[in-house]
Amino acid sequence: MVVVLLVAGTLLTAGAAALIANRVIISFRDPRFRNPNWLTRQAAxxxxxTPRDIPRLVGVRELATRQLRLTLSRGTTARAWHLFRDGEDLGETRHADITFSDDCDGTGTTVGTLFRLEPRGGNAPTLQLRIFFYPQSSYQAAGLSWPNAYILQESNIAVSYPQCPGFxxxxxxxxxxxxxxxxxxxxxxxxxxxxxxxxxxxxxxxxxxxxxxxxxxxxxxxxxxxxxxxxxxxxxxxxxxxxxxxxxxxxxxxxxxxxxxxxxxxxxxxxxxxxxxxxxxxxxxxxxxxxxxxxxxxxxxxxxxxxxxxxxxxxxxxxxxxxxxxxxxxxxxxxxxxxxxxxxxxxxxxxxxxxxxxxxxxxxxxxxxxxxxxxxxxxxxxxxxxxxxxxxSLALPNPRRHLTTAIALIIAGLLLLTISLLLTT
Missing domain, CATH: 3.10.620 (C8orf32 fold)
Known part of the structure; x- marks a missing residue:
């Protein structure tokens, strides 16, 4: 049993490592991109x-109906924010919070509310966003159990998921x-x-x-x-x-x-x-x-x-x-x-x-x-x-997926080697 585990672990680890080494050599043999290979992947x-070191909008939380708090990417700071709504001066807020007017009920115009947030201190840029608000009550009147909807129509700042910071x-x-x-x-x-x-x-x-x-x-x-x-x-x-x-x-x-x-x-x-x-x-x-x-x-x-x-x-x-x-x-x-x-x-x-x-x-x-x-x-x-x-615009092949498989095989091989060593002691 120990011999089988030892041989299997050695073969898996060495084989997968050799495959990765081979692909590294092949991928850089020609410094030019020719076709999708292990050194490429399709991206959005x-x-x-959107570089990760520029300010980005990475989160929006509803504090209450008609009130949102914006979260910017790590390292983007402001001591306070001066808020303007459709040109109206609403004063300063500690956080990047925006509030829709009470008469904003989703009826009439489909043009959203224009918010401008000017930072006080820190390194954050001025934010300008146009957001259309459609209240939950209007959905309920139509028989839908949907929550409040806040639809981003314009933004002068990049938007990204915090889990995908990019490069x-x-x-x-x-x-x-x-x-x-x-x-x-x-x-x-x-x-x-x-x-x-x-x-x-x-x-x-x-x-x-x-x-x-x-x-x-x-x-x-x-x-x-x-x-x-x-x-x-x-x-x-x-x-x-x-x-x-x-x-x-x-x-x-x-x-x-x-x-x-x-x-x-x-x-x-x-x-x-x-x-x-x-x-x-x-x-x-x-x-x-x-x-x-x-x-x-x-x-x-x-x-x-x-x-x-x-x-x-x-x-x-x-x-x-x-x-x-x-x-x-x-x-x-x-x-x-x-x-x-x-x-x-x-x-x-x-x-x-x-x-x-x-x-x-x-x-x-x-x-x-x-x-x-x-x-x-x-x-x-x-x-x-x-x-x-x-x-x-084409759906591209993804040979790089084999890299994940090869790494998994190395881990499995090392695990088998560890088990075989434990059984011999």
Whole structure:
């Protein structure tokens, strides 16, 4: 009996551990996202675009009929709140409490009540929410046993479940602050990029610096360039070698983070059999004043920024949604003009259709945590805790579920080994 348990435990533990090790090696053999594998999982838009280190609304509790208490994410504080309801000054409250008027009974207009909460002290932002209230009494009159309904119609703050905090901005960057490539990139930009300038001004200066120092033409790179680190990619392209979207995105990713502009890599790929869905590589830079990720495409489109008709920066998924709905009118771009060597503002619709074809069809967008060829990049930690998150309108296969099975087998094997050792003593 002891021998059977010992052999079974050894086989389970060693076999599952070997399988995980094999998948770690295979997953990082190619630093690019190709198709769903053990290093990827499908994710919701909020997990991808709502960093855990920004203020979020994570809970709402009903104190009494028509009265709610809002709970913000951990670390978001205020000494008190000044409350306004549809412009009416209701004074200060200790907590983020909102109260609906007595004549708010769910009849008549379906436009909710607009609440504005201005923080006093602390680091919390001003909150503005429009909520429609439908009372329990109106449900009861219709023969329904439903509770009071509070329907959120507008919010200037992200909403998330407290159990799903997502990832921090630094998680997405995936670059160690002491990575030697950071210091080299800062030295290369010295005198041309003001690291103390406001974010947008700094981002444009950085973009101009890169556009003026690397070729904006598109050529297929060789394997040696494709397998280079972001810094080595910069050195090769600075010295005249041509590359395509991935090479330029890696360079922007490194230099933007070196300039203090948190930036992550976006890898669009995926295939169904022999048919590739799309292929492109770009970046998103976090803009703290706008509290959003902004798409940057340093390839042949030379796009430093894309804005919607209201002037808000667009991220990759927002641009994809507008493309699918044919709502690109009114959007503008900040684009590098190689003739004048400056950034100019143009309508997004000025781009030729063939330069936008990477947005066509059912995409798989891969959001990466750092880059495997970065210094101090932990492949095992990334494999276990930070898989590439995939967004797609398609229901994607989930090979990563086998990781849970493999870990369970290791635990079962260790348990059998423990039992066998106890039986021998």
């Amino acid at each position: 838009e909020s997990e991808i675009y 921090s901005i630094q998680d997405w960057v995936g670059l160690h602050p002491r990575d030697p490539a950071i210091a080299r990139a800062r030295a290369a930009m010295e005198g041309e990029v003001d690291f103390a300038a406001p974010y947008l001004e700094r981002q444009e200066a950085l973009f101009l610096f890169l556009m003026r120092h690397i070729s904006h033409l598109s050529h297929l790179p060789d394997d040696k360039l494709l397998n280079s680190s972001p810094w080595d990619t910069w050195v090769k392209m600075r010295d005249g070698q041509h590359g395509f979207c991935e090479c330029k995105a890696l360079i922007y990713y490194l230099f933007a983070n070196a300039a203090g502009l948190p930036t992550r890599l976006i890898d669009l790929q995926g295939s169904i059999g022999a048919m590739v869905l799309t292929g492109h590589y770009l970046c998103e830079t976090w803009l703290p004043n706008e509290q959003t990720w902004a798409m940057v495409d340093p390839h042949t489109r030379n796009l430093a920024l894309v804005r919607d008709p209201e002037g808000r920066p667009l991220h990759t998924l927002a641009l994809k949604k507008r493309y699918d709905l044919n709502h690109l009118g009114g959007c503008t771009i900040r684009q590098y003009d190689p003739v004048t060597a400056t950034l100019v503002t143009r309508p997004l619709t000025d781009l030729s259709p063939d330069t936008m074809n990477w947005l066509c069809g059912p995409l798989i967008i891969g959001y990466k945590f750092g880059y495997p060829l970065n210094h101090n990049f932990s492949r095992l930690y990334t494999f276990l805790h930070r898989p590439t998150l995939l967004y797609s």
